[in-house]
Amino acid sequence: MGEAMNYSDKIVEFLDGDLSAVEENELFSMLAADNSLRGELKSVININSKIRNSSEYYHPSPDITASIYKDLKIDTNLITPNISASARGLSKWNIFSGLLGGAVASMIFLTYIFVFSGNSEVRNVAGNTIDNYPIVSSTEDYQDSEKSFNSDLNSNKNSRIKHVTHENTARLKNTQNVIANYEEQQAVEDKKNISDLFEQKMKPTKTIVLNSNLGSIPLVHNNFVMAFEPNVKHDLLIPIEQNFSKSKIGLSLEINGMANWNLPKETIYPSELGKFNNSGVALFYDLSNSMAIGADLRQETFFVRYNGLDSLKQFFQYQQHSSFTSFGLTARYHALNLNDLKIFSQGNFSTNNYGIIARFAGGAEYYIYPDVSLSLLLEYSHLFFNHQNKWFDTRKIGINYGFNFKF
Amino acid sequence: MNNYQIYSDAELLPLIRENKPVCDFAFDTLYKRYSGKLHSYCLFHSKNRVDADTVFHDTWVKFYLNIKSGNKVDNALSFLVTIARNIIIDNARSSSRKMNYITEMTDLTDLKSALPDNQLNENQSELIELIHLAVDSLDEIYKEPFVLKRYYDFSNEEIAKICGETVECIRKRITRATHKVRELIQSYINNEIE
Numbered sequence: 001m002g003e004a005m006n007y008s009d010k011i012v013e014f015l016d017g018d019l020s021a022v023e024e025n026e027l028f029s030m031l032a033a034d035n036s037l038r039g040e041l042k043s044v045i046n047i048n049s050k051i052r053n054s055s056e057y058y059h060p061s062p063d064i065t066a067s068i069y070k071d072l073k074i075d076t077n078l079i080t081p082n083i084s085a086s087a088r089g090l091s092k093w094n095i096f097s098g099l100l101g102g103a104v105a106s107m108i109f110l111t112y113i114f115v116f117s118g119n120s121e122v123r124n125v126a127g128n129t130i131d132n133y134p135i136v137s138s139t140e141d142y143q144d145s146e147k148s149f150n151s152d153l154n155s156n157k158n159s160r161i162k163h164v165t166h167e168n169t170a171r172l173k174n175t176q177n178v179i180a181n182y183e184e185q186q187a188v189e190d191k192k193n194i195s196d197l198f199e200q201k202m203k204p205t206k207t208i209v210l211n212s213n214l215g216s217i218p219l220v221h222n223n224f225v226m227a228f229e230p231n232v233k234h235d236l237l238i239p240i241e242q243n244f245s246k247s248k249i250g251l252s253l254e255i256n257g258m259a260n261w262n263l264p265k266e267t268i269y270p271s272e273l274g275k276f277n278n279s280g281v282a283l284f285y286d287l288s289n290s291m292a293i294g295a296d297l298r299q300e301t302f303f304v305r306y307n308g309l310d311s312l313k314q315f316f317q318y319q320q321h322s323s324f325t326s327f328g329l330t331a332r333y334h335a336l337n338l339n340d341l342k343i344f345s346q347g348n349f350s351t352n353n354y355g356i357i358a359r360f361a362g363g364a365e366y367y368i369y370p371d372v373s374l375s376l377l378l379e380y381s382h383l384f385f386n387h388q389n390k391w392f393d394t395r396k397i398g399i400n401y402g403f404n405f406k407f
Numbered sequence: 408m409n410n411y412q413i414y415s416d417a418e419l420l421p422l423i424r425e426n427k428p429v430c431d432f433a434f435d436t437l438y439k440r441y442s443g444k445l446h447s448y449c450l451f452h453s454k455n456r457v458d459a460d461t462v463f464h465d466t467w468v469k470f471y472l473n474i475k476s477g478n479k480v481d482n483a484l485s486f487l488v489t490i491a492r493n494i495i496i497d498n499a500r501s502s503s504r505k506m507n508y509i510t511e512m513t514d515l516t517d518l519k520s521a522l523p524d525n526q527l528n529e530n531q532s533e534l535i536e537l538i539h540l541a542v543d544s545l546d547e548i549y550k551e552p553f554v555l556k557r558y559y560d561f562s563n564e565e566i567a568k569i570c571g572e573t574v575e576c577i578r579k580r581i582t583r584a585t586h587k588v589r590e591l592i593q594s595y596i597n598n599e600i601e
Binding site for chain 2: 009012013016047048050051054056058059061064065068071074075
């Protein structure tokens with residue numbers, strides 16, 4: 001009996017991990033030889049398991065919990081914060097701010113289209129627009145110029161020239177400048193040949209009077225073209241200026257969204273996000289064709305990890321993932337300017353209520369419409385901040401994407 | 408937002424000293440983590456449900472104030488049990504009753520109200536009640552180390568420190584308490600298996 005009791009005790013102690021190796025070997029030998037001991041082992045294992053599981057069913061009543069929270073002034077609205085969708089990049093504010101940014105960008109784009117651009121806008125050298133005297137699908141009376149042309153053309157005195165079709169996308173030089181350039185060119189070339197050619201072919205022969213109240217524009221065309229063919233380009237064909245863009249004032253507005261990766265990778269997430277988190281707006285001024293400076297405003301987050309002393313002077317490691325509004329100055333250099341594509345690099349210096357930020361980026365602008373481009377940047381940001389007289393830093397890399405509107 | 412549930416006790420305890428709302432989040436996480444176990448301890452060592460709730464309430468308040476004041480704590484649950492135990496001893500002294508008394512049986516209806524009935528079937532509910540009664544019937548000197556070992560997985564060293572006894576003494580008491588409880592509920596469990 002005593003020995004059985006002894007081995008029963010050893011079974012319990014074995015399950016609690018309190019037996020030495022020698023005692024375990026002795027117990028296993030007895031278990032191998034004694035069925036009842038093995039049955040007792042299974043029974044103790046079973047009961048211990050049920051007792052441990054029963055502990056899960058003890059809960060304080062909601063009343064006592066409320067009483068404790070009330071006495072300790074614990075805010076019950078903050079109970080049980082869950083991992084928000086922002087941890088998975090699906091915060092409703094991320095989606096909202098992205099949609100809102102897209103809506104704002106679309107509204108600005110549409111406003112630009114309707115207000116600042118127009119169909120068939122033509123202006124003459126004097127700056128008047130063709131809208132004041134449309135010539136599409138209409139014919140005008142022409143007066144002969146003072147100089148004569150070849151006999152065929154001369155016979156078409158008061159001939160009518162059919163309407164000029166204006167191409168909205170045509171970009172033409174100022175008529176007077178072209179004529180002046182042509183005259184300069186003429187002086188360089190063989191005067192005899194050119195002058196003969198000009199005398200025979202190229203002299204202005206017609207003056208198109210678009211409006212009797214306005215000045216006239218000399219029209220020059222060669223004698224192979226009797227009718228005005230708007231779609232055929234001629235070297236010396238100088239049609240009426242068509243659809244000039246407004247002269248650029250050098251200002252552009254850029255609206256961006258961002259996707260970032262923190263270095264080091266974040267272990268906690270912001271308790272709340274700004275309304276336009278990971279969005280920014282920048283205003284640029286072109287110093288030259290390749291250089292621009294600007295100012296930007298962006299809403300962003302940084303993850304920081306640093307050391308310090310807590311309120312009791314005990315060593316403490318801080319981890320924060322805060323949301324900031326940053327203001328910065330930017331310098332952008334266009335390294336490569338192709339027709340519709342610009343490659344650039346830029347540097348930015350920003351500040352917020354946490355510290356100072358240095359950023360470097362490279363990117364591209366692609367023009368989808370005159371004065372409207374899509375921009376895409378790869379950016380590196382480095383935040384420096386001070387805590388308890390020590391400097392710390394953190395970094396992130398990100399992709400910025402957005403619209404650029406030139407005024 | 409942060410998921411405070413992934414923080415260990417050692418990370419949460421200093422956060423209770425921070426400003427709101429961080430301290431609220433940290434306390435709430437610790438409360439949800441240990442409220443069940445502490446409540447079971449209070450039930451086992453109190454006369455009835457009302458006393459158990461009072462001890463439970465006072466324990467958490469003292470715990471929060473201790474941490475706020477800068478008390479360095481290694482093990483949150485051990486600290487909670489120690490506070491609860493001291494409160495129970497103080498209450499017993501104030502009512503002129505010794506600690507070595509056979510605890511009155513907890514009213515089964517009180518116990519039942521603490522259990523989430525919608526998660527239990529009838530057999531489970533009956534088994535839990537039986538286990539509770541069996542444990543509650545133990546002498547106090549056996550019940551306390553048994554509860555701390557079986558319900559909370561404390562080590563013998565931690566239990567010895569809480570109870571103020573030697574490790575060897577605690578080991579023996581746990582073994583005897585296990586045999587006692589097994590005798591009480593063995594037949595029921597055997598019937599369940601069959």
